[in-house]
Structure formats: C-alpha cells, structure tokens
Amino acid sequence: MNNELQSALSPQHQSIDYEGEHSRHSIRDVNGKRTLIHNAPFIFTCDEYDKVQVLQNHSIIIDGDTITAVLPASTVNLDNFDIVYDAGKRGGTVLMPGFINTHAHSHMYLMRSAMMLDEGESIDETIAAMAVWQQYETEEALIFAAIGDITEQQKSGITVTLSHGPSFDAIETGTVMTGHTTINAVSAVSNSRPSNTPEMVERLFSNHAHYVSIPAVSLHYLYKTPTEALKKISNLVERHDALVTFHMAESVYVAEETVKKHGIRETALLEKYGLLNEHSLASHVLHLTTEEIHTLAKSHVGIAHLPTSNIIHKSGTFKFWDFEEAGAFPRISLGTDSVVSKNRLDLLTEAYQTRISHLYERTVKFSSLFKMLTSNGARVLRMSDRGRIAPGFKADINFWKLKDRGCIPYDQNEPMTLLGNIITHGGRTVRDLMINGRFIIKNRRHQLVDESKLLGLLQTSHMEMRKRVAGK
Numbered sequence: 490m491n492n493e494l495q496s497a498l499s500p501q502h503q504s505i506d507y508e509g510e511h512s513r514h515s516i517r518d519v520n521g522k523r524t525l526i527h528n529a530p531f532i533f534t535c536d537e538y539d540k541v542q543v544l545q546n547h548s549i550i551i552d553g554d555t556i557t558a559v560l561p562a563s564t565v566n567l568d569n570f571d572i573v574y575d576a577g578k579r580g581g582t583v584l585m586p587g588f589i590n591t592h593a594h595s596h597m598y599l600m601r602s603a604m605m606l607d608e609g610e611s612i613d614e615t616i617a618a619m620a621v622w623q624q625y626e627t628e629e630a631l632i633f634a635a636i637g638d639i640t641e642q643q644k645s646g647i648t649v650t651l652s653h654g655p656s657f658d659a660i661e662t663g664t665v666m667t668g669h670t671t672i673n674a675v676s677a678v679s680n681s682r683p684s685n686t687p688e689m690v691e692r693l694f695s696n697h698a699h700y701v702s703i704p705a706v707s708l709h710y711l712y713k714t715p716t717e718a719l720k721k722i723s724n725l726v727e728r729h730d731a732l733v734t735f736h737m738a739e740s741v742y743v744a745e746e747t748v749k750k751h752g753i754r755e756t757a758l759l760e761k762y763g764l765l766n767e768h769s770l771a772s773h774v775l776h777l778t779t780e781e782i783h784t785l786a787k788s789h790v791g792i793a794h795l796p797t798s799n800i801i802h803k804s805g806t807f808k809f810w811d812f813e814e815a816g817a818f819p820r821i822s823l824g825t826d827s828v829v830s831k832n833r834l835d836l837l838t839e840a841y842q843t844r845i846s847h848l849y850e851r852t853v854k855f856s857s858l859f860k861m862l863t864s865n866g867a868r869v870l871r872m873s874d875r876g877r878i879a880p881g882f883k884a885d886i887n888f889w890k891l892k893d894r895g896c897i898p899y900d901q902n903e904p905m906t907l908l909g910n911i912i913t914h915g916g917r918t919v920r921d922l923m924i925n926g927r928f929i930i931k932n933r934r935h936q937l938v939d940e941s942k943l944l945g946l947l948q949t950s951h952m953e954m955r956k957r958v959a960g961k
C-alpha cells in the first residue's frame with residue numbers, strides 16, 4: 490500500500506533549490522548532512538527558563554536532524570555545509586519552533602462538510618452522527634484522511650501531532666507519507682473495533698521500533714471504559730513510560746454518565762485507577778470543580794485546550810484562569826480537534842481563539858500563547874527535545890515570510906509586536922517547513938505529496954463515502 494500510494498501521490502515538480510543551496514541531499518535522508526539556516530532577521534523561541542526570547546540576525550546549525558548551534562550570523566563561517574538556506578534574503582524570514590498539536594483526529598478528515606460545524610448540533614448529537622459515518626469507513630479512506638489531515642496541519646506550521654483514533658495503521662501510513670512526527674494514540678477500547686484492546690496496544694508498544702509514529706493509548710470517553718481496561722491501561726503506560734489521552738468533562742452529559750457508570754466523577758476515577766499523573770493528557774476539560782482543577786494541576790496531568798471546538802459544539806467554557814491560578818499553565822497546550830470541530834487545522838487561529846475566549850476576565854498574553862503553541866505542547870507530550878530552537882533540540886522549524894500581511898507593519902524596536910501580529914492575523918501558511926532536519930515544505934510546496942493529486946483523491950474518496958452512508 491505504501492509504495493503504491495507513494496507513487497500515486499509523488500510530486501512531479503522539480504525540487505526548488507534556493508539561491509546558494511547546494512542540493513546534494515536527498516529529501517528522505519538527512520543523516521550525516523550539515524544544514525545552515527543563515528541570518529534570520531527574527532527567531533522566536535523559549536529559552537531554558539521557558540521565557541520567550543527574540544533572536545535577531547542569528548543562524549542555526551543543524552547536524553542531521555538535530556540543532557547543534559544557534560549563534561549570531563556574523564560569527565558563522567559559511568563553508569562546509571551541505572545545505573545553506575539564506576533566511577535574510579527574499580525580504581527576510583521569521584523562524585519559530587514547529588507548532589505542537591496535542592489533540593487531533595486525523596482519521597476524520599473526510600468528514601469535512603458531512604457534519605456542518607455550526608448548524609446547532611450539540612457535541613452529543615454530533616457524536617451520534619459521526620458514529621453513523623464511522624460504520625462506513627474503509628481502511629483506505631482512513632489512510633487518505635490521515636494524509637489530508639496531516640498535510641493541512643503542516644501547511645500551517647504544525648510539526649508534531651497527537652492523533653487520537655481507532656486505526657494505528659492508517660495514522661502510521663499517513664505519518665510515513667508526510668514526514669510528520671506523530672504520536673499515534675490508538676483506542677484501547679472500541680465498540681466498533683473489538684480487536685482494539687489493551688493487549689493490542691501492548692503489542693504496539695513492544696514493537697515500537699518498527700514504526701515511524703510513536704504508539705500511545707487513547708480512550709474516547711472514560712465513562713465508556715470498563716474498570717478492568719482502566720487498570721490494565723494504567724499499568725501499561727507506566728511500564729512503557731507512555732502516554733494515555735482521553736476526552737474529559739467535555740459536556741455535562743459525559744460528566745453525569747461517568748457518575749452513573751462508575752459511581753464517581755472523572756477526576757476521582759482517574760485517581761482510583763492510577764491515571765492521575767504526567768502520563769495522562771486530558772482534552773477539553775470543561776465541567777470541573779475548582780477542587781478538581783487543583784487536583785489535575787498538582788498531578789501534572791496535561792491539558793489540550795480546544796477553544797474553537799468548545800464553542801462550535803456549545804460544550805462549555807474552559808476555566809482558563811482557574812487552571813492558571815492552580816499552577817497548571819505550563820501544561821496547557823493547544824489542539825485542533827478534527828474537521829468536524831474546527832474550520833481549519835491551524836493552531837495560530839486556535840491561539841487567537843484562546844485570547845478572545847478568555848478576554849472577559851484577563852488577557853492571555855502573546856508570550857503565553859506562544860508557549861502553548863510550542864514548549865507547553867512539548868511538555869505535555871513528554872518530548873523534552875522539541876518545542877524550542879536551541880542546541881540539542883530536534884530541527885522542527887517554521888519559516889514565515891516577513892514581508893507579508895499580518896507581519897507588517899510592526900515596531901522594529903519592539904519585536905514582540907511582530908509575534909502579536911502573527912498570532913492575531915492567524916490563518917497563514919508557512920513558506921517553508923522543516924521537520925527532523927529535512928524540508929517537508931519548500932516555497933509553499935509539499936516535497937513528499939503532490940497536493941493537487943491528493944485533493945483529487947480526497948474528493949473522490951469523500952463522495953464514495955457519502956454513497957456508502959446513503960446506502961447507494
């Protein structure tokens with residue numbers, strides 16, 4: 490399947506070389522290659538104390554997939570690099586760490602337009618409608634969906650994604666095809682797929698070296714998870730030092746169902762089964778008491794904040810300032826959710842949505858939003874070598890055109906105004922994108938997937954899905 494797909498979607502265009510780039514490298518392999526990103530007018534990144542810094546006229550040296558130095562451009566000797574990217578040319582380029590999406594459902598991409606976002610359904614109704622579609626999914630459709638979903642994310646600067654869903658294989662193929670970094674959180678309990686069990690996830694963990702994506706566990710809803718499975722999963726994630734993710738307190742209904750099925754609320758349930766710790770990543774997390782918020786904060790549970798999804802489905806409001814006061818901010822990250830819950834798979838718009846959603850109380854500062862996009866995301870995914878542009882970190886980098894709407898005009902004496910512009914303007918695509926030291930997007934063109942062919946495939950596949958659902 491992979492080879493067939495790769496030839497069906499391979500780009501026909503010649504790889505575009507930058508001025509000054511010595512193209513002796515293969516896109517698929519950066520081992521042993523030295524790359525210089527030279528003379529960037531602006532680099533935004535958190536420092537080792539998690540403070541946002543702006544480096545001006547700096548260069549980045551990358552060996553293979555890892556950043557080995559970040560230093561003033563004037564001190565760099567330009568010899569002995571396999572690739573030189575001049576970030577000072579073409580009006581200049583703004584660099585940031587690749588954004589980290591801690592909650593996506595990449596297998597759902599073909600549902601775009603099938604369930605309209607804002608026609609008034611509640612989250613509980615949308616979930617019922619989704620279940621009908623899911624009966625007609627094929628493995629092939631899930632793979633196409635994953636490729637469509639991940640490439641859309643990459644265009645908006647996302648380099649790491651946690652995808653939560655039923656098919657490990659579809660997300661694995663989507664990851665291979667797109668050059669992405671994916672945490673492949675597969676359902677350990679599923680009504681529609683009886684083969685999804687904690688034992689199946691255990692096998693994936695044991696064979697992790699054979700996969701490109703990183704196995705993790707997902708539970709759609711805690712109230713639907715039998716206690717036996719909860720026990721097995723907490724044991725499993727502990728032994729494999731892995732991650733488990735679940736939707737939590739997304740609606741009043743879900744909170745009530747948990748009490749009906751388990752006799753206690755979700756926070757108490759997590760505590761009871763040893764899941765209240767840094768291995769857990771909870772998404773939404775809306776209907777909680779102040780005491781529960783403090784318990785989650787103290788336990789270092791990761792949070793995926795999904796403001797657009799919460800508003801569109803009328804699920805409720807995330808108590809941002811209560812979490813912040815409880816000390817949970819370093820573990821609040823951002824997610825796109827799926828195309829059923831958000832218009833575009835972009836985190837900059839989600840950062841801006843965060844800002845305007847919580848304005849009535851206080852303003853979430855641009856520097857805080859930047860952390861949620863980068864270092865907080867890496868923290869909750871337990872990836873200590875991602876989310877910053879610094880020596881020892883993986884070379885995951887966004888390249889934004891500086892001479893562009895949404896950047897200009899800004900105060901040259903106060904570069905944080907530029908970050909504010911980029912976040913509030915939102916909805917933009919990267920000029921280039923580097924993941925693990927290789928250019929996945931160059932000059933706005935994906936290097937591994939021909940977007941035109943992909944869109945054709947997605948449209949055909951979507952219409953076939955509609956026919957199956959309509960029983961034709």
Ligand SMILES: [Zn+2]
Pocket residue numbers: 592593594736772826827
């Ligand atoms: Zn979700």
